[in-house]
Amino acid sequence: AQKVTQAQTEISVVEKEDVTLDCVYETRDTTYYLFWYKQPPSGELVFLIRRNSFDEQNEISGRYSWNFQKSTSSFNFTITASQVVDSAVYFCALSGGETSGSRLTFGEGTQLTVNP
């Protein structure tokens, strides 16, 4: 069975601060896929970034960056120079490979509040 844990329930920062959202996952698959989604107050789910288990190179995309550490089963997400519009619930999600199907298993979410 797959599991995603987001230990941070709520984070509050001041605009322009950097913020890192933690995600730890469990899976028996050797190939799997990790995603971050954003859910703003309007309720929709917006895809942000993805990572394949076989590609450990960390990347930056604009103000977003992610740190994938297979050895610790972690997939952390950082927003640089946060803005008020970044306020949302952020979900880490895992999709499996050979044993777990293509369903997304979501974490509990982290509520990020960026204050002006």
Place this chain on the structure above:
Amino acid sequence: EPEVTQTPSHQVTQMGQEVILRCVPISNHLYFYWYRQILGQKVEFLVSFYNNEISEKSEIFDDQFSVERPDGSNFTLKIRSTKLEDSAMYFCASRQGGRNQPQHFGDGTRLSIL
């Protein structure tokens, strides 16, 4: 940019009534999903659909639920006899191809059972 569309945005139904939630996935996508999110909780998988049949379903997706792709564009979720605990936001998602591709979600249908 193409997007997944869901209708209605909000559905209010009496307990015991049937409800159909509708989705139009992105046109060149092949894999379709339904998820639900009870208020304040995480998003939960219900069912996946590929090549006109269910490929996977969760324990939530019991005999009261069914899915259908009646034509080339719509993808529906039917709940036969709604219960109070079915009240949730229901999200449709679609994926283009391989599992490394992201699932793109619609804006959701808020289902309220009275």
